[in-house]
Amino acid sequence: MPIMAKDIMKLLCAISEQRKMKAAFKHSGRGALVTGIVAFMGALVGGPPGLAVGAWMRSGGFKPVSQILMQLPRAQQQTLFNEATAIISPLMFTDATQLTSLVMGSEALQLQLMGMLVNFLTKELGAEVR
Template identity: 40%
Template sequence: MDDKIKKDLQQLLDKLWSEPDLKVTMKNSVKGGIKTGGCAVVGGLVGGPPGFAVGAAIGGIYSWKTSDDFKPLPQILREMPPAQLDELIKSVMVILGHLKWETVEGLIDYVMKDIPLKKAITDELKHRVKTLN
């Protein structure tokens, strides 16, 4: 596969992942939120409003220290085994069909405006990333 196409598609995936309405809630993020929230509640029960703040801070630190598995998408893509990354790129290429682009910016702009295409690529990305966890 052409290295330029691969780099362009990785940039597209990074852009899609950074969209606020498209972020996938990964199970490790939920676990961290539960830990943080639990500590905040306990702190609030024990120490009132100041205890709530202290509990949330302690819970956040605890979640951060115990969640080595959570990684942002660009890091997941960098660390993905080459065969799996190639599978992801090939599946995105199938979704894109015979679309041709001159620049990565043009590709990203086109995909971001084509809602069904954007959703199809995002769904594939979510599926692939979830299978890694």
């Protein structure tokens, strides 16, 4: 039985959830400007502690990687599918459940898939991953 793209996406989501992976997209110039304004207003209102609070309120934007993956357009999901399939192709499995069990039981496979995922998020999407 051939593995489906949705099954690979679920597998990648399971790995990212287990590892508590989060990602944020790097701010554009406009985002940086808003961050600066919020931090400045915090400094005016609360002095140095207000500056820290203002910067903290606007920073972050980290979302669970699993959420980001499920919102990707089909073309990008297909790219991830192709890259993940290259990693799992040597495995012998009959269905998505068995594949998930094999991968979740192997630290080495998880690390390979996680590395591929981090590379995709940083290079293709310009995200910062934690």
